[in-house]
Amino acid sequence: MNQPLHTGRLALTPQDPYYLPADLAPIIEKLSDIEFIHPEISDDNTTGYRLGDRFLQLVTFMGCSPAIQFEPDEAGNPYCHMTVAGPYESPRLLYGRNTTPPRCASCRKRIENWRTFIGHSGNSAPDGLTACPNCGHRQNPTSYNWRQSAGSGRLFLFIENIFPQEAIPATELLTQLSQVSENKPWHYFYLQEESPAKSGIDSAAIKRYKVGG
Ligand SMILES: [Zn+2]
Known part of the structure; x- marks a missing residue:
């Protein structure tokens, strides 16, 4: 396994993590209408949708003009395209190696060990409350302000x-x-997948391995 680190993805989802749009089809249709995507040349569910002619008007790139690759190449290099994750029955909290510690809503202290409780409650525990290690305030992790470094929802566009x-x-x-989701506001965040060695799940597995072996 010598894969390069995941560059990252831009994730779009309704602001309310519990809200699920009734149907994906109108969303895809709208994104096609505004030329954000080219659904007619989508490959399949695993490769997702090619980006459309107005992508660069609908997403603003910062800094100097980037060399964006919009098509897959023979070498299999990563390229810009859209995928869909979900729908999920309950909100999923998505996070990665770029995720920064959120602040407790009560005492405002940063929760540095957030990975520990996320590991215990699992990505899909919608009502799993976690206690702030500083003040004990119990809060659903989906309600933390992750400052665009993580996010929760039931449907994501990546x-x-x-x-x-x-x-x-x-x-x-x-x-x-x-407009195609009952006027519920959408927001966005960024995700860089964690390397296996750094994910909470794997370090737990390593601990168990050491204990057992
Ligand atoms: Zn607190």
């Missing part, structure tokens, strides 16, 4: 191969998504 903060969705894109 734009693959985007570094955190590299590209920001234009207001038009968020507005159009809201």
Whole structure:
């Protein structure tokens, strides 16, 4: 396993983590109408959707003009495209190696050991309350302000191969998504997948291995 680290993805999801749009089809149709994606040349569910001609108007890239690859190449290099994750029965909290510690809503202290409780409650525990190690305030992890470094929801659109903060969705894109989901506001965050050695799950497994062996 000598894979390079995951560059990152831009994730779009309704702001309310419990809200699930009734149907994905109108969302895809809208994204196609505004030329954010090219559904007619989507490959399959695993490769997702190619980006459309107005992608660069609907997502603003920061800094100098980036060399964006929009098509797969023969070498299998990562490229910019859209995938869909979900729908999920309950909110999933998605986080990665870019995720920064959230602040407790009560005492405002940073919860540095957030990975420990996420590991225990699991990514899909919607009502698993976690206690602040400083003040004991119990809070659902989906309600933390992760400052765009993690996020919760039941349906996600991922734009693959985007570094955190590299590209920001234009207001038009968020507005159009809201219009096809009962005017519920959408927001965005960034994810860089964790290398296996650093994920909470694996370190727990390593601990068990040491204890047992
Ligand atoms: Zn606290």
